[in-house]
Amino acid sequence: MSRSFLIYPDIFGGRIRAFFTGIVPGVDRKAVCGLLEIADDALFMPIQRHTADIIALTGKQAAAPAGADGVITGMGGVAIGVKTADCVPVLLAEEKTGAIGAVHAGWRGTAKGILAAAIEKMAALYGSRPADMKIAIGPSIGGCCYEVGMDVLREVRARCGGAGPGGADYFQIKGGKAYLDLAAANRLQALAAGVKAENIWLSGMCTFCHPELFNSYRRDTRNGKMMHAGHEGGGRQGGFIMKNKNTENKIRA
Numbered sequence: 528m529s530r531s532f533l534i535y536p537d538i539f540g541g542r543i544r545a546f547f548t549g550i551v552p553g554v555d556r557k558a559v560c561g562l563l564e565i566a567d568d569a570l571f572m573p574i575q576r577h578t579a580d581i582i583a584l585t586g587k588q589a590a591a592p593a594g595a596d597g598v599i600t601g602m603g604g605v606a607i608g609v610k611t612a613d614c615v616p617v618l619l620a621e622e623k624t625g626a627i628g629a630v631h632a633g634w635r636g637t638a639k640g641i642l643a644a645a646i647e648k649m650a651a652l653y654g655s656r657p658a659d660m661k662i663a664i665g666p667s668i669g670g671c672c673y674e675v676g677m678d679v680l681r682e683v684r685a686r687c688g689g690a691g692p693g694g695a696d697y698f699q700i701k702g703g704k705a706y707l708d709l710a711a712a713n714r715l716q717a718l719a720a721g722v723k724a725e726n727i728w729l730s731g732m733c734t735f736c737h738p739e740l741f742n743s744y745r746r747d748t749r750n751g752k753m754m755h756a757g758h759e760g761g762g763r764q765g766g767f768i769m770k771n772k773n774t775e776n777k778i779r780a
């Protein structure tokens with residue numbers, strides 16, 4: 528079996544603990560809690576449904592996960608995370624106010640503007656300024672591999688627009704086929720919401736291209752590994768973020 532694979536984005540300050548996982552440890556709660564040195568009930572992961580819904584966590588709700596595709600909190604010592612397997616895991620932190628966030632953005636969530644929604648909610652609830660936010664965009668299916676229908680491209684473009692100043696192209700048309708780079712699309716969405724380019728970290732890794740490291744829903748489906756139609760049963764990796772408990776901040780839990 529594969530060895531444990533973790534990516535630590537080097538953009539957050541010392542109060543923040545954040546990482547993306549590979550196939551191992553994936554989204555194994557015990558392993559993730561072990562890495563963060565927290566109890567199981569201090570890890571919250573929402574039930575994901577490709578919405579643009581963001582939950583603001585205000586208590587220990589890990590035992591009763593709710594439906595959402597993004598979570599934000601001002602609490603220290605509580606980890607939040609999302610599951611992905613081609614979709615983009617995005618981790619956010621604004622250390623002046625102490626707010627953190629985790630977002631799952633597939634093409635539907637991207638088209639619905641979930642990252643922009645998370646940024647806006649962090650600003651509205653915690654007073655976090657987008658210009659002070661730091662964002663890590665984890666491994667997802669890249670523009671090298673993610674062929675999409677023109678209808679999908681149209682929906683994402685309706686939200687993300689063209690590749691504006693400071694934004695790399697997030698789609699290509701090659702041989703009449705559309706290829707979408709979800710990480711780049713979400714980077715553009717963050718820039719449009721007021722996040723600074725230098726405060727956005729990208730893993731640059733494609734889940735489809737690295738079968739030894741990552742689950743890929745599309746690759747695994749094509750290979751016939753997953754016979755079921757559902758999205759939930761396949762292998763997942765994740766993105767997790769936590770603010771250390773014993774730190775001062777402006778938010779009262």
Ligand SMILES: [Zn+2]
Pocket residue numbers: 668669670671672673733734735736
């Ligand atoms: Zn690829």
